[in-house]
Amino acid sequence: MREKSEVKSDESESPEERTPMTKTTKISDLDHVVAWDESERRHVYVDGGDLVFKGNEIVHVGPGYTGTADATIDGKGFMAIPGFVNVHSHPFSEPANKGLTEEYGSDKLGQSSLYEYLPVFGLDAEDAGPSTMVAMSELLKSGVTTISDLSMSRDGWVDDLAATGIRAVVCPMMRQGYWYTKNGHTVEYAWDEKAGEKAFAAAMKTIDEATKHPSGRISAMVGPSQIDTCKEGYFREALQEAKRRNIPMQTHACQAVVEFYEMVHRHGKTPIEWLDSIGVLGPDLVIGHGIFLSDHPQIHYPHANDFELLRDSGASVAHCPTVFARRGMVLNSIGRYMNAGITVGIGTDTFPHNMVDEIRLACYVARVFTSNYKMGTTRHAFEAATVGGAKILRRPDLGRLAPGCKADFSLVDMSHPYMQPAHEPVRSLIYSASERAIRHVYVDGAQVVKDGKVLTVDVDAATQGLIEGQRKRLKTVPQRDWAGRTADQLAPPVYGTKDRLPQSRPVT
Template structure:
């Protein structure tokens, strides 16, 4: 296979194996072949078939997003920006999540919009937590991304009839059947001709799954050597439901069942036993997460909209919890998510030193890779996959570029991204996604949302219109 060389990049954000850290390497070379990195260093002297100038560029590892819902969330733009149920502690899960859902015709556009936004913000690997839908695997492969498919399954659906009580409709046999189908999809993904798909087991939520479904899915995930993720400690209502059922906090109960280890991921993990909104008689949850090696997928934007946040990212890191970053909602912009994660951590701690950019970037790269069991992504080192991003450090919003990663996260954002490569194949060039017609998908989604809005009264417990639930910012004249 031909060797491609990025010659004399102004900066390479390389992986230092001795210190287990990313390091700035000025005037570096990066060579890759057949989707793998061959050389990361200076003065490459091997054979080269194609050379890319690194002048004015920073080469950094592609970002790893461990929690996202591409098949549904893009549809919610304009619907759920400002909604939260007061009687359910401002969560939007139980009253609004079930009613703003894309119809089958809109799902593919949702996915294409989300994956385009992810690519444009430097994500090369994403965990897609979705309900299985027709053509899913081929659609993901078409994007050129590296995707961990995570088909969700559960034993019950949640709903509310009044806006202050959550109820559950149980069908355990349907949950078991959906789990079997999910593992079948994982097998198909691992065999996909693209070579970029792999899988994860995801029982949807701690409160919608029977103990048997959780145990069976965890056992099977361990047997297959794949990661296991669950939404847990994501709302005050859920916290109270689990303590009522089991006498343990959500994290405590997962621990008691033997479900937590270094391949387990907690989606959100906000409401621990020492959170101000859920005080409990123990103070063990954070230590449990650290001691078991469990990862928390931190997705600040979706909760910040409701006035909710983790308490706080720096505290979790200092305790030794492995952290990853996700984009649970629109926009699917990983750099924006990272910036908000840093600011919320510092405001919650009332301390600008509570989380460093080093720790934040590690969560978005090697922390996520660790959670997925993929030491070959999230870092630039020989033998790793050739998943990387070219950042224009001459962009005006990157200047001054004294510390280019800080300039990228806190100032320039995705505007400074010049190119994205996955397995050595270019998927973004000059701000345009090469594998997806982003504009066409966004336009189709715009039209599809009108149909969804018309159906809202049929799904809402109070039969309200979309305009009643989410009034426009200004009156239409």
């Protein structure tokens, strides 16, 4: 990608310094632009078009821009796509689970890793910074320009996110209790309402401070952590605070078989029914992950109508296929939900933080699970990752390329071998090239990825910090595991290690 003007870029500058808010930049003669057609409410291809933005706002999409520009960039050989909007991620800890949770869950707890594995792995709070930065670098390289970060409040969290140049929605998780197992086949809950009140106050403080961040790229949502660790009053108060601030609320619900029957045991209601009964199920609620409804084959509870209740409520779903596919679980299905009018967004709940991979897997698992290729189309998943996520975050200026929208976009290298032949360029990106063909990424009009390299994160330093944090945490795994097992006993390596091999036979 070549600039035709003499504008220079200093990689040491902040995103705000690299793109003055009055500068007009024209990316000319793009092979393709995945543009937003407002009249038809869908993405369309525009071939041979220009993408022009002034400061952080798009002012022109299409051929024949005749206005002035401070800088013109040759877009020939590239496709512009809208920045992906990630609606559910846990960057503070998930990168440290690499090598541990890819294929292990609790056989006697619905195959989930929630109750026996995640509490003993993860990271200590002081190591969350490097983990977050590693995740942000992966997200940016895969074309994510907006991240919803569901993390525990910590010092420096918001500044870390802002420094990466990404657009971030902070969702400080808070709860009144936590789960644990003493035997690997039952789940118990420890409640501490005073700690819950303290976490609630800290979360609201973080939210209010984040929305005032000088970068202008930080917003927030309210986050009662899980449906089974927060009580009725807690949820209602959280919803009140979300409405008062005009921001969404997100909670984990319908994410495990154990959770489904725990709520039936407590209340005689499914998770969806209970959320509805307390007045929380509605347009302000985002449900991560919304899988285990009453009619899901792994539940088969014919005494409720969760799907219809969810559909009619206006609540949204954050769909994260990878983490559940690892446990043999899947949403039923992205096509079914979206065809029924349920707003669905895509998230990277786990490592790797690769949005293109999540989009592809969302399509594949839906088709396999339903035995119907129409229940997970590229349009379903691509639109969930763009305009669906933007709708969830109440940001019609994100997830699409149109005048008046934020200049959040990626440039895809159409000459990349995995993009060829590029008969259908979005399909080539999703099913073949993945993030490898994403060469340049802009957020708020500032370039944050150049030639596949993240400009705003010291990836080497962050990775080293992540490695050290994981090593430190793994040493203490037996202290947290109910059976005192080591990390290798909980998650045995693929292959054993030997000090020496048998002597090979001489060649004759």
